[in-house]
Amino acid sequence: MSVMNLKSCLLPGCLAGLVFVSAARAEKPLALVNGDFEQQLTGWSATGDNGMSAAVAVAAHSGKLGLRVTDASDTLGSSVATAKFPAVAGKTYAVRFASRVITGNAIGVYLRFYDAKGGYLNTPEKKNQNILRMTTKDTAWKDQVLKGVAPEGSGQVEVWVHSFTKGQVTADFDGFTLFEL
Ligand SMILES: [Ca+2]
Numbered sequence: 001m002s003v004m005n006l007k008s009c010l011l012p013g014c015l016a017g018l019v020f021v022s023a024a025r026a027e028k029p030l031a032l033v034n035g036d037f038e039q040q041l042t043g044w045s046a047t048g049d050n051g052m053s054a055a056v057a058v059a060a061h062s063g064k065l066g067l068r069v070t071d072a073s074d075t076l077g078s079s080v081a082t083a084k085f086p087a088v089a090g091k092t093y094a095v096r097f098a099s100r101v102i103t104g105n106a107i108g109v110y111l112r113f114y115d116a117k118g119g120y121l122n123t124p125e126k127k128n129q130n131i132l133r134m135t136t137k138d139t140a141w142k143d144q145v146l147k148g149v150a151p152e153g154s155g156q157v158e159v160w161v162h163s164f165t166k167g168q169v170t171a172d173f174d175g176f177t178l179f180e181l
Helices: 003-008 012-024
Strands: 053-056 066-071 092-103 107-114 130-133 142-149 156-163 169-180
Touching: 066 156, 092 107, 107 142, 107 169, 130 142, 156 169
Parallel strands: none
Antiparallel strands: 053 066, 066 169, 092 142, 092 169, 107 130, 107 156
C-alpha cells in the first residue's frame, strides 16, 4: 500500500472496506461438537477404539477434561472420530488442537475425506493421507494445525485420532476445532 493510499485509509469509508475484505476471507468454522472433551466423549465415535481413549482430568489442556489415548498393544490401535461434516472438493480444511506425548510416537491426527457413498478418499495406497504424527519430542503441550485439501469426489470430512496397530504410545489431546478455509 502506498503512502497515498494509507493516508486515504484514514477516512472511515476506506476502513469499512478493509473490514469487508477481512470478513470475506474469514475461516468458516464447522460445528465440531465437544472438541474440548468437557462432556466426556459426547459427539465423538469410539467404535474400534479397543478401550484405549478416555476423557480424563490429567489430559486437560484447558477446562477440566482432555482426551488421553493409552495404547499398550503392539497389535491393536485406538480410534476416536468426530462426526462427518460436509466437504467441498478442492477446498482446504484445517483442524486445530493442542497435544502432548507422554511416551511413544505411534499416534496421529488425521483429516479424512469421504465420497458420497462413504468411501475413503485418503488411503496409504493413494499416498494422500493427511496425518499429523506426534513425535517423542512433543512432551510439552503444543498448539497444532493439520490442513488437507478435499480430493475430487469429496462429500464429507472428519477428524480422526488414531494410535497405530504397531507400536505403543500414551498421548493427550484437547481443544479441537475444525475450519473450512
Ligand atoms: Ca478440555
